[in-house]
Amino acid sequence: MTVLLDLLNDDPRKREAAAVRHPEKAHRPDTPLARKPEWIRVKAPGSAAWRETGAILRGGGLSTVCQEASCPNIGECWEKKHATFLVMGSVCTRACAFCNVATGLPSALDPTEPERVAEATAKLGLSHVVVTSVDRDDLEDGGAGHIAQTILAIRAACPTTTIEVLTPDFLRKEGALEKVVAARPDVFNHNLETVPSLYVTVRPGARYFHSLRLLQRVKELDPTIFTKSGLMVGLGEGRNEILQVMDDLRVADVDFLTIGQYLQPTRKHHEVVRFVTPQEFEAFTTIAYAKGFSMVSASPLTRSSHHAGADFERLREKRLAASR
Numbered sequence: 453m454t455v456l457l458d459l460l461n462d463d464p465r466k467r468e469a470a471a472v473r474h475p476e477k478a479h480r481p482d483t484p485l486a487r488k489p490e491w492i493r494v495k496a497p498g499s500a501a502w503r504e505t506g507a508i509l510r511g512g513g514l515s516t517v518c519q520e521a522s523c524p525n526i527g528e529c530w531e532k533k534h535a536t537f538l539v540m541g542s543v544c545t546r547a548c549a550f551c552n553v554a555t556g557l558p559s560a561l562d563p564t565e566p567e568r569v570a571e572a573t574a575k576l577g578l579s580h581v582v583v584t585s586v587d588r589d590d591l592e593d594g595g596a597g598h599i600a601q602t603i604l605a606i607r608a609a610c611p612t613t614t615i616e617v618l619t620p621d622f623l624r625k626e627g628a629l630e631k632v633v634a635a636r637p638d639v640f641n642h643n644l645e646t647v648p649s650l651y652v653t654v655r656p657g658a659r660y661f662h663s664l665r666l667l668q669r670v671k672e673l674d675p676t677i678f679t680k681s682g683l684m685v686g687l688g689e690g691r692n693e694i695l696q697v698m699d700d701l702r703v704a705d706v707d708f709l710t711i712g713q714y715l716q717p718t719r720k721h722h723e724v725v726r727f728v729t730p731q732e733f734e735a736f737t738t739i740a741y742a743k744g745f746s747m748v749s750a751s752p753l754t755r756s757s758h759h760a761g762a763d764f765e766r767l768r769e770k771r772l773a774a775s776r
């Protein structure tokens with residue numbers, strides 16, 4: 453069954469919840485709501501397997517970006533027991549204009565979390581796991597040590613599971629990136645999110661060049677790690693700006709590009725300037741492959757961790773084939 457998931461409506465309870473999660477956005481004027489086109493259709497959550505996934509995650513006291521970011525793919529992914537862990541709490545120190553994760557002062561790190569993530573990975577039977585986190589600008593190393601601990605705990609508990617991390621930018625955190633790379637994730641993902649001209653409004657706490665350099669540095673430190681980055685489209689960017697970002701990512705030797713449609717979590721978030729058509733996504737795929745990416749996933753509902761396991765397998769096979 454497919455339904456049109458409508459995360460935006462005028463339910464006063466939703467508005468109240470949004471104000472609690474995003475106090476920094478409460479004073480902003482409401483942004484207009486764009487009606488979703490017919491191609492933004494997702495599977496309704498609620499199957500038995502979906503509930504089982506939720507029970508395992510709740511049992512481990514774990515957060516997921518699937519829930520915190522109101523991901524539209526949650527019905528499909530959780531039914532397959534695919535979930536993306538959100539570590540270091542569910543409160544972020546940044547306040548990006550597109551993100552539904554709550555903003556505020558996070559709690560202290562829980563040293564038991566890496567083991568709990570590893571246990572849940574085993575219970576879910578994941579052959580490929582994706583771990584992401586909130587931004588922790590309050591921590592000296594930005595949480596890099598905790599992410600590294602999580603990688604090591606998963607590897608100890610599930611030695612055959614491949615590990616993908618989707619990290620913050622570790623802006624002004626000397627030595628942080630090196631800690632994560634030393635733990636040797638199979639995939640290092642850091643999303644550029646949008647084109648440089650929109651950073652000031654969409655991702656004001658981040659710096660485009662720093663994010664790009666972070667990805668390049670991973671490859672310099674350990675060329676065996678696959679690097680990956682993602683963009684949201686529909687925020688008002690120009691087509692040529694997207695093509696320029698592709699070129700920048702290739703210069704940084706990034707292997708895998710994801711591009712998906714931005715969807716507005718609440719009226720206080722950045723508006724959807726336009727819905728990019730499936731045909732335009734297909735064109736982005738063709739162009740990105742022509743520019744040299746080993747793997748490209750571009751569609752309206754593409755998210756960094758959507759089908760991450762299957763895509764990783766294809767990426768690994770491509771590298772193997774190239775080395776023969």
Ligand code: SF4
Binds near residue numbers: 526529530534755758
């Ligand atoms: S696409 Fe990623 S974040 Fe969304 S539901 Fe699937 S695993 Fe979770």
